[in-house]
Amino acid sequence: MTDVSVIGCGHMGSALIRGLDRTGTHRVVACDLDTSALEAVEPYCAETTTDIASAADADVVFVAVKPKVIAAVLADLDLPADATLVTIAAGVPRSFVESHTDATVVRIMPNLAAELGEMAAAVSWDDVDDDVRDILDDLGEFVEIEEGEMDVATALNGSGPAFVYYLIGAMRKAAVAEGLDPDAATTLAAQTFKGAAETVVQSDEDTDALIDAVATEGGTTIEGMEVLWDSDVESVLAETLGAAAERSRELAGGFDDE
Ligand SMILES: NC(=O)C1=CN([C@@H]2O[C@H](COP(=O)(O)OP(=O)(O)OC[C@H]3O[C@@H](n4cnc5c(N)ncnc54)[C@H](OP(=O)(O)O)[C@@H]3O)[C@@H](O)[C@H]2O)C=CC1
Numbered sequence: 001m002t003d004v005s006v007i008g009c010g011h012m013g014s015a016l017i018r019g020l021d022r023t024g025t026h027r028v029v030a031c032d033l034d035t036s037a038l039e040a041v042e043p044y045c046a047e048t049t050t051d052i053a054s055a056a057d058a059d060v061v062f063v064a065v066k067p068k069v070i071a072a073v074l075a076d077l078d079l080p081a082d083a084t085l086v087t088i089a090a091g092v093p094r095s096f097v098e099s100h101t102d103a104t105v106v107r108i109m110p111n112l113a114a115e116l117g118e119m120a121a122a123v124s125w126d127d128v129d130d131d132v133r134d135i136l137d138d139l140g141e142f143v144e145i146e147e148g149e150m151d152v153a154t155a156l157n158g159s160g161p162a163f164v165y166y167l168i169g170a171m172r173k174a175a176v177a178e179g180l181d182p183d184a185a186t187t188l189a190a191q192t193f194k195g196a197a198e199t200v201v202q203s204d205e206d207t208d209a210l211i212d213a214v215a216t217e218g219g220t221t222i223e224g225m226e227v228l229w230d231s232d233v234e235s236v237l238a239e240t241l242g243a244a245a246e247r248s249r250e251l252a253g254g255f256d257d258e
Pocket residue numbers: 007008009010011012013031032033034037064065066067069072073088089090109110111112158159
């Protein structure tokens with residue numbers, strides 16, 4: 001049983017809280033200034049509080065507020081050296097957080113699938129912290145990266161769910177335009193992404209080989225793939241990730257002199 005607190009119970013903080021509740025192996029204190037945010041997570045945690053001091057008494061403290069308020073939150077948060085502070089804020093360097101706390105700082109980029117135990121997270125840290133490792137295992141999959149790679153990870157797995165929602169929506173829309181029932185199209189589009197993602201995770205083959213397996217000679221898939229290969233979809237996706245990563249770098253720039 002690890003004592004965890006989550007400061008900031010908005011979209012990402014509440015996803016972490018709900019995800020941790022699924023495992024039943026953590027005692028979670030939720031902290032937010034907004035009482036309606038606390039009411040929403042109350043069923044999933046041991047305690048809710050508007051008092052940041054009550055959230056400081058935990059082994060692992062997630063700071064899940066927006067980058068623009070993190071300095072104010074850190075100023076009010078007094079953690080002992082044996083605590084671990086997990087920062088999830090896009091673009092906020094670990095060194096900035098370290099300069100405002102005695103706790104060990106771990107920087108992660110999570111995503112909203114934490115709520116379902118299907119999070120993809122990128123983590124940068126010096127020493128492996130077993131409590132944090134166990135928590136991340138409970139919430140999904142994580143990879144360890146250098147902090148310099150955090151901007152691209154933020155684009156890929158942090159912002160990524162939004163890009164994937166867009167792609168699912170676009171395929172669904174196209175199927176409906178071709179005459180499919182909208183509810184059927186939603187199920188088939190979403191489950192196709194889910195199944196394809198699981199195949200990539202479980203297969204030893206690369207995505208080109210997996211495409212070959214779908215594309216029967218003289219069949220339907222190759223006709224669609226020819227359109228994709230001739231299009232600028234690949235460069236549009238590169239631009240999409242590039243824009244998100246660039247914004248992460250810009251946010252980091254705001255913490256250079258602090
Ligand atoms: N959303 C996502 O998918 C992801 C977000 N992140 C990171 O997570 C962080 C939070 O993002 P997100 O959840 O989207 O933002 P939200 O605005 O949804 O949540 C932030 C919460 O923090 C609350 N808050 C503000 N100030 C304080 C304070 N002083 N003490 C306690 N709580 C406070 C806010 O209240 P109020 O609304 O009243 O200001 C709000 O409820 C960001 O740093 C973001 O970069 C990382 C990965 C994915």
